[in-house]
Amino acid sequence: MTGAAHGPPDLSGYGDGTRCVHAGLPEPVPGEPFLPGPVFAAPYHLDPAAEPYATTPNGYGRPDNPTRRGLEAAIGELEGGDCLAFASGQAAITAVLLSVLRPGDRVLLPTDGYFPVRAFATETLAGLGVRVDFVPTAGPYPALDGVRLVLVETPANPGLDVCDVAELAERAHAAGALLAVDNTTATPLGQQPLDLGADLVVASGTKALTGHSDLLLGYVASRNAELLDAVRAWRTTTGSIPGAFDAWLAHRSLATLDLRLARQSANAAAVAVALRDRSDVRGVRWPGLPDDPAYPVASRQLRRVPGIVSFDLGDAGRVARFLTASRLVFAATSFGGLHTSADRRAQWGDDVPAGFVRFSCGVEDTADLLADLHAALDAADGRQRTDPRQ
Numbered sequence: 151m152t153g154a155a156h157g158p159p160d161l162s163g164y165g166d167g168t169r170c171v172h173a174g175l176p177e178p179v180p181g182e183p184f185l186p187g188p189v190f191a192a193p194y195h196l197d198p199a200a201e202p203y204a205t206t207p208n209g210y211g212r213p214d215n216p217t218r219r220g221l222e223a224a225i226g227e228l229e230g231g232d233c234l235a236f237a238s239g240q241a242a243i244t245a246v247l248l249s250v251l252r253p254g255d256r257v258l259l260p261t262d263g264y265f266p267v268r269a270f271a272t273e274t275l276a277g278l279g280v281r282v283d284f285v286p287t288a289g290p291y292p293a294l295d296g297v298r299l300v301l302v303e304t305p306a307n308p309g310l311d312v313c314d315v316a317e318l319a320e321r322a323h324a325a326g327a328l329l330a331v332d333n334t335t336a337t338p339l340g341q342q343p344l345d346l347g348a349d350l351v352v353a354s355g356t357k358a359l360t361g362h363s364d365l366l367l368g369y370v371a372s373r374n375a376e377l378l379d380a381v382r383a384w385r386t387t388t389g390s391i392p393g394a395f396d397a398w399l400a401h402r403s404l405a406t407l408d409l410r411l412a413r414q415s416a417n418a419a420a421v422a423v424a425l426r427d428r429s430d431v432r433g434v435r436w437p438g439l440p441d442d443p444a445y446p447v448a449s450r451q452l453r454r455v456p457g458i459v460s461f462d463l464g465d466a467g468r469v470a471r472f473l474t475a476s477r478l479v480f481a482a483t484s485f486g487g488l489h490t491s492a493d494r495r496a497q498w499g500d501d502v503p504a505g506f507v508r509f510s511c512g513v514e515d516t517a518d519l520l521a522d523l524h525a526a527l528d529a530a531d532g533r534q535r536t537d538p539r540q
């Protein structure tokens with residue numbers, strides 16, 4: 151039999167780069183592409199003589215799509231669980247909240263996490279009779295008795311505090327609560343919440359996971375089939391699915407995740423040190439800096455440190471002058487992309503100082519990025535750009 155040595159490989163023993171390249175690919179078939187193109191279908195042909203779904207998972211596009219299944223297999227491989235893809239991170243997070251929580255339940259959310267999640271909780275969940283409590287990511291965490299679900303975001307966006315997932319999972323389970331971890335900032339290569347004991351991973355795939363700033367995506371991952379069935383039922387009835395083309399683009403982008411994160415993290419390490427050493431920049435945070443408050447937990451828990459640095463330039467005008475003067479840093483409100491970008495979080499309602507900047511390192515050359523950063527910071531204060539290439 152030709153090709154008998156092939157098949158969807160068991161990727162468990164391989165390194166990150168190998169797993170990213172091979173995750174979710176179909177079995178090699180001569181004449182077929184490595185990653186088949188997107189399957190665009192609302193309905194599929196049915197076998198008129200058989201029950202729907204008896205011979206194929208493809209019946210209608212909302213419950214299932216082969217391109218989406220490939221992406222879910224890939225992300226599931228990286229997270230170490232089963233995965234459901236969603237139209238956006240918000241779709242995934244709200245799907246978990248609404249399919250797990252019932253009136254009278256109590257949920258614990260981060261004070262310093264992604265702000266639309268907090269807004270959804272106080273506006274919608276509280277209105278449905280769910281008791282919503284908040285706790286800073288860095289703790290201290292209250293007693294969890296009577297809590298149904300703890301959702302943490304670690305490292306938190308944008309403040310970059312972290313919490314100890316293994317310890318919280320133990321405490322949550324002892325109290326009969328579920329633990330969900332927003333893994334957006336770390337990505338599955340940076341942190342493995344299911345291995346650390348979390349029941350659910352939720353994430354935005356819009357950011358570093360796909361990294362090209364050209365699509366929105368979300369996912370839920372879990373090893374608990376019952377929980378995932380409830381979330382799947384929610385997704386099917388609410389229809390919060392990604393389109394086939396976005397699912398395909400996302401799967402294509404995953405292959406380079408290891409490479410992208412390596413450069414982003416290296417750039418962030420250099421940027422964090424450069425900023426810390428400047429007397430005109432305050433409050434530099436990067437969990438990889440040994441004197442960062444997040445370092446003790448981050449250095450145990452993170453397999454790699456994200457490419458995001460936060461700092462304070464004092465006021466909105468100075469941030470605007472910095473971003474205007476920079477030639478490489480795009481002003482944009484996302485992170486984890488190939489292109490270095492930054493934004494002033496207070497303009498979006500985050501509870502941070504007016505001059506707080508979230509700086510997302512792309513994959514540019516480190517030396518170019520540092521030269522541009524220094525020159526733009528100098529120019530923001532009216533000093534001449536020190537960049538020799540000006």
Ligand SMILES: *Cc1c(COP(=O)(O)O)cnc(C)c1O
Binds near residue numbers: 303357
């Ligand atoms: C962006 C983000 C989300 C929401 O994701 P979308 O894809 O924009 O809906 C959720 N959590 C975190 C931590 C995020 O950064």
